[in-house]
Amino acid sequence: MSSSGNVSWIGVLKRGQHYMETWPDDKRLSPVFPEQRIRKAVRFGVRFMPPLAVFTLCWQIALHAQLGPAVASALFACSLPVQGLWWMGKRSLKPLPPALLKWYHSLREKLEQAGQPTALPEGTPTYQSLADLLKRAFRQLDKAFLDDL
Numbered sequence: 001m002s003s004s005g006n007v008s009w010i011g012v013l014k015r016g017q018h019y020m021e022t023w024p025d026d027k028r029l030s031p032v033f034p035e036q037r038i039r040k041a042v043r044f045g046v047r048f049m050p051p052l053a054v055f056t057l058c059w060q061i062a063l064h065a066q067l068g069p070a071v072a073s074a075l076f077a078c079s080l081p082v083q084g085l086w087w088m089g090k091r092s093l094k095p096l097p098p099a100l101l102k103w104y105h106s107l108r109e110k111l112e113q114a115g116q117p118t119a120l121p122e123g124t125p126t127y128q129s130l131a132d133l134l135k136r137a138f139r140q141l142d143k144a145f146l147d148d149l
Contacts, residue, residue, distance in 0.1 A: 007093065013082065015128070016089030022131040024138045028146050035091070035131075038084055045081035053077040092128040104130055107137055107145060116140050 007015065020042060023035045030036045053074035060070030096104055104125050108118050116136065121129040137145055 007089075009086075012089035012093075013085045014089070015092050016085035016087070019088045019092035019128055019131055020085070022128070022135055024131070024134045026138060026146075028143075029134075035088070038087060042081050042084035042088070045084060049077045049080055092126060092131070094127050095124040096127065096130060100130065101125060104133060107133055110141060110145055111137060114141060 020035075020039050023033075023039060025036070025039075027036065056077065057070050057074045060073075061067070095101075101124075108120075111118050111133070118133065118136070
């Protein structure tokens with residue numbers, strides 16, 4: 001599954017969940033990467049949108065309002081976290097741009113110099129490859145490795 005065109009929509013959502021769990025939770029990455037903000041929004045949506053959808057639907061039924069718009073609003077509210085996971089899944093499959101690719105290889109070299117050999121990913125490294133490498137670097141390196149970003 002090296003190409004994003006070969007992945008089903010369920011596969012993209014699963015990859016998004018995995019990418020979201022892999023991406024390091026460090027605020028210093030926020031100015032460069034939107035993943036931190038998207039992750040927070042998805043977690044918020046998963047927690048609060050289903051109850052909001054049920055409340056909206058029940059309220060509209062209690063007020064004898066039209067059911068169509070109420071159902072549409074409820075479905076939209078429930079779809080927001082799914083949209084975030086979709087974005088994360090698509091992002092995880094994207095190849096790294098040249099500037100990030102250079103930083104990726106530099107970070108890989110730092111891990112190897114620290115005695116932590118890392119295998120090269122098949123093909124061009126993706127954002128998922130970067131997330132895996134960053135997670136490992138946060139566990140095993142001094143936080144100064146972010147200064148090069």
